[in-house]
Amino acid sequence: MNRQELNNFIEKEKEKLAEKGSKAQIRVCCGAGCLSSGAEELMNSLKEEIKAGNIDAEIIPTGCMGPCNQGPLVKFDPGNTIYQKLETGDVAPLLNSHLLEKTPVTEKLLFADSRENPSLNADEDPYFKKQLRIALKDCGHLDPEKIEDYLLLNGYQALDKALFAMAPEDVISEIKQSRLRGRGGAGYPTGLKWESVYRYVNDQKYVICNGDEGDPGAFMDRSLLEGNPHRILEGMALAAYAIGASKGFAYIRGEYPLAIKRFETAIKQARKLGLLGKNILGSEFHFDVEVRIGAGAFVCGEETALIASIEGKKGNPRPRPPYPAEAGLWGKPTLINNVETYAAIAPIINNGGEWYSEIGTAKSAGTKVFALAGKINNAGLIEVPMGTTLREVVYDIGGGIQGGGKFKAAQTGGPSGGCIPEEHLDVKMDYESLVNLGSIMGSGGLIVMDESSDMVDVARYFMEFCMDESCGKCVPCRVGTKMMHDLLQKICQDNATRIDLERLEELAEYVKETSLCGLGSSAPNPLLSTLRHFREEYENRVRETSPKHNVVD
Amino acid sequence: MNIIEININGNAIKADAGQTILEVCRQNDIEILTMCHMDGISDVGACRLCLVQIEGSNKLMPACTTKVMPNMAITTTNERIKKYQKITTELLHAERNHTCAVCVANGHCELQDMTAKLEITHIRYPHLFPDCDMDTSHPWYIMDHNRCIMCTRCVRVCKEVEGAHNWDVMGRGHEVRIISDYHTPWGESETCTSCGKCLHACPVGAIWPKAISQGQLVKNPGMINDLVEKRKMNL
Numbered sequence: 001m002n003r004q005e006l007n008n009f010i011e012k013e014k015e016k017l018a019e020k021g022s023k024a025q026i027r028v029c030c031g032a033g034c035l036s037s038g039a040e041e042l043m044n045s046l047k048e049e050i051k052a053g054n055i056d057a058e059i060i061p062t063g064c065m066g067p068c069n070q071g072p073l074v075k076f077d078p079g080n081t082i083y084q085k086l087e088t089g090d091v092a093p094l095l096n097s098h099l100l101e102k103t104p105v106t107e108k109l110l111f112a113d114s115r116e117n118p119s120l121n122a123d124e125d126p127y128f129k130k131q132l133r134i135a136l137k138d139c140g141h142l143d144p145e146k147i148e149d150y151l152l153l154n155g156y157q158a159l160d161k162a163l164f165a166m167a168p169e170d171v172i173s174e175i176k177q178s179r180l181r182g183r184g185g186a187g188y189p190t191g192l193k194w195e196s197v198y199r200y201v202n203d204q205k206y207v208i209c210n211g212d213e214g215d216p217g218a219f220m221d222r223s224l225l226e227g228n229p230h231r232i233l234e235g236m237a238l239a240a241y242a243i244g245a246s247k248g249f250a251y252i253r254g255e256y257p258l259a260i261k262r263f264e265t266a267i268k269q270a271r272k273l274g275l276l277g278k279n280i281l282g283s284e285f286h287f288d289v290e291v292r293i294g295a296g297a298f299v300c301g302e303e304t305a306l307i308a309s310i311e312g313k314k315g316n317p318r319p320r321p322p323y324p325a326e327a328g329l330w331g332k333p334t335l336i337n338n339v340e341t342y343a344a345i346a347p348i349i350n351n352g353g354e355w356y357s358e359i360g361t362a363k364s365a366g367t368k369v370f371a372l373a374g375k376i377n378n379a380g381l382i383e384v385p386m387g388t389t390l391r392e393v394v395y396d397i398g399g400g401i402q403g404g405g406k407f408k409a410a411q412t413g414g415p416s417g418g419c420i421p422e423e424h425l426d427v428k429m430d431y432e433s434l435v436n437l438g439s440i441m442g443s444g445g446l447i448v449m450d451e452s453s454d455m456v457d458v459a460r461y462f463m464e465f466c467m468d469e470s471c472g473k474c475v476p477c478r479v480g481t482k483m484m485h486d487l488l489q490k491i492c493q494d495n496a497t498r499i500d501l502e503r504l505e506e507l508a509e510y511v512k513e514t515s516l517c518g519l520g521s522s523a524p525n526p527l528l529s530t531l532r533h534f535r536e537e538y539e540n541r542v543r544e545t546s547p548k549h550n551v552v553d
Numbered sequence: 554m555n556i557i558e559i560n561i562n563g564n565a566i567k568a569d570a571g572q573t574i575l576e577v578c579r580q581n582d583i584e585i586l587t588m589c590h591m592d593g594i595s596d597v598g599a600c601r602l603c604l605v606q607i608e609g610s611n612k613l614m615p616a617c618t619t620k621v622m623p624n625m626a627i628t629t630t631n632e633r634i635k636k637y638q639k640i641t642t643e644l645l646h647a648e649r650n651h652t653c654a655v656c657v658a659n660g661h662c663e664l665q666d667m668t669a670k671l672e673i674t675h676i677r678y679p680h681l682f683p684d685c686d687m688d689t690s691h692p693w694y695i696m697d698h699n700r701c702i703m704c705t706r707c708v709r710v711c712k713e714v715e716g717a718h719n720w721d722v723m724g725r726g727h728e729v730r731i732i733s734d735y736h737t738p739w740g741e742s743e744t745c746t747s748c749g750k751c752l753h754a755c756p757v758g759a760i761w762p763k764a765i766s767q768g769q770l771v772k773n774p775g776m777i778n779d780l781v782e783k784r785k786m787n788l
């Protein structure tokens with residue numbers, strides 16, 4: 001399809017939409033979270049009831065709506081009313097009351113159990129009100145398995161604009177102007193990365209989407225891939241156009257079967273409409289994407305290990321330089337970005353880099369998606385402007401600590417990050433502020449812990465994770481993480497002495513400074529940050545001398 | 554040749570732009586400790602013993618894989634580097650089972666030499682003593698995984714010089730093991746040519762010929778590079 005044919009196609013879809021008029025739309029969240037709490041049965045039962053009652057309504061399966069632990073969720077449009085924790089038995093009374101009698105079922109409204117006056121329009125609830133959804137904008141609204149839905153919401157307009165009104169250099173300068181930084185965790189300026197790949201001249205370049213999200217408690221990339229796969233695909237195509245690549249790979253971890261399925265569906269649909277393949281929209285630009293499935297190694301999220309994995313080798317990192325921008329996949333210049341980074345590209349091209357750069361803080365522009373988990377009331381997926389404080393995220397959006405407990409720490413950045421204690425609740429969530437506290441932004445996992453959490457055990461848990469996930473190539477990470485884990489285990493079992501604690505600190509510094517890749521050099525972070533903020537918990541548990549040397553009467 | 558000027562330990566040195574820091578240092582008799590590096594095969598930067606400090610970078614960089622750049626200022630040794638080299642060597646000792654007195658490579662072992670050079674008298678970490686196999690299925694050679702330090706020199710020499718690719722690496726983390734073919738006993742390998750290059754490449758006493766006793770394993774790792782150089786000259 002060329003440009004004109006696609007426009008005609010969209011016009012036809014618009015007419016179809018207009019014909020539907022103000023027909024009620026019932027959106028059922030079909031993200032992995034809601035599906036596992038019974039969204040599929042719920043949707044079937046909704047369909048049956050609508051058919052049986054001859055109700056004039058349309059059922060739309062969507063991606064993640066956000067408040068995952070309130071699932072399964074159903075949204076009624078128009079009106080934007082979300083109902084939570086629905087069971088098949090609730091369907092008939094709900095349809096009857098909400099659609100036919102026009103009276104909302106208050107006790108099933110979103111957050112009905114935690115708020116005195118739950119909002120009828122979900123956007124008025126503090127959970128959504130405090131958010132700014134750019135990457136997640138249409139996630140939870142459109143049907144991720146229908147390209148028509150995406151096209152009707154201005155989908156692929158950014159690609160159209162870039163192909164026919166912008167040179168590759170213009171796309172790069174727009175991204176540079178947006179001050180977007182890599183959302184995978186390290187925060188490298190995306191525009192600079194694109195520019196460096198653009199500058200390497202080669203007849204073959206590659207674009208890779210890193211969807212190997214592996215941090216415990218993180219599900220941003222999964223939800224984006226499941227909820228709006230075309231947005232990611234459009235971001236990849238824009239990147240390919242900018243740097244001059246003709247081939248892309250989406251590396252998605254095998255534990256995300258739904259994300260893989262929906263992304264593959266998206267690729268097929270895009271190919272069919274000429275949005276992927278040769279001469280995209282009738283232009284001179286060729287680009288196609290293939291999915292590669294990760295086999296479960298956390299280290300494959302590291303870019304050089306990921307490249308090795310796509311090449312069919314064992315997922316071991318290699319020393320950089322050379323960076324993938326110079327010699328990446330099969331030795332060719334390669335651009336690797338995270339899923340969430342690609343999700344921000346189309347809005348930036350549509351609205352301009354300046355628009356994006358005005359959101360957030362001076363050094364961290366835009367918004368960040370966080371996956372709230374742990375002892376928090378409203379666990380789920382949120383997106384806030386950079387610089388939102390941790391307090392706002394935990395209390396205003398997250399609804400505070402479960403069971404009215406006391407906040408102890410928030411863990412950000414997964415096994416590469418650290419813990420932020422209560423006295424720093426007012427920290428602004430941006431790259432630099434979190435690093436200053438000994439943590440990192442990471443990919444966006446945010447685990448909230450209450451007073452019942454043992455911080456030494458938290459450090460031990462993450463060290464165990466790194467020890468198991470170390471690729472085993474370099475000595476510091478392979479043996480160092482094992483030694484640190486054993487020492488932390490010893491402290492947890494109250495068998496450690498002061499010397500053990502000293503060795504632990506020495507090893508932490510050593511592994512951080514000498515490891516080959518990011519996994520090893522950041523593996524000591526949870527340990528170091530808990531030592532920094534909760535040192536007394538360690539001190540209280542180490543003895544002056546070994547228990548073996550105690551004199552027993 | 555593109556000659557550039559760099560600075561190593563305060564001395565101005567001329568180098569070829571394509572060279573690694575390790576190559577330049579070796580050419581100029583500047584000592585760099587290595588374990589996973591071997592002349593004649595590719596470098597992987599895995600043992601982290603050759604880490605050097607480069608001015609302007611807060612990370613230590615491996616000399617074996619980092620190429621020299623114009624005006625690069627390199628420090629090859631200082632207290633911090635020495636401390637880390639000691640820890641690395643200690644960790645290698647603690648990882649598996651290294652008892653010099655009963656080892657075939659006693660007196661001809663790179664790990665032993667490194668330990669002596671760094672004046673390590675005690676290993677401060679608990680020995681892990683994992684349950685490793687000893688593969689005696691090959692008619693001539695023995696592979697004792699208890700002594701392996703995972704430098705992967707055997708893997709690279711087999712793949713790059715012999716072209717057989719009998720050896721490779723299996724598993725993750727501290728559970729990585731060298732394997733023969735797809736984890737079959739060495740004696741049943743379909744790819745091994747029994748050339749014996751891996752014996753010479755092994756820095757410790759993990760691979761050795763049958764029917765020798767402790768201290769009798771004398772190796773010639775330089776033979777590998779000679780072979781590579783001769784092939785280049787088409788001799």
